[in-house]
Amino acid sequence: MQVFPDINKEELDTFYKNIGKNVRDARNKKQVSQLELAIAIGHKSTSFLSNCENYKFKEHFNLEHLYLISKVLEVDICELIYGDAHNE
Secondary structure: OOOOOOOOHHHHHHHHHHHHHHHHHHHHHOOOOHHHHHHHOOOOOOHHHHHHHHOHHHOOOOHHHHHHHHHHHOOOHHHHHHOHHHHO
């Protein structure tokens, strides 16, 4: 077993970008604003959420963020990670 799998930086960047897109899609589907979601997960402004959704400055969601977002939006956390393809 390899301790650190051979994952290149671009693959990891794509992973985080996809999660950001999935969160944005789920949020829009539930008609929740960035500000409403940010406040619901304990942030005072939209900047954190916006940066994570767009992977700006390589800022991304951690597991706690995804867990809280899934509870607020009432979606399976897997949908935030894998997108709508998870439900098919």
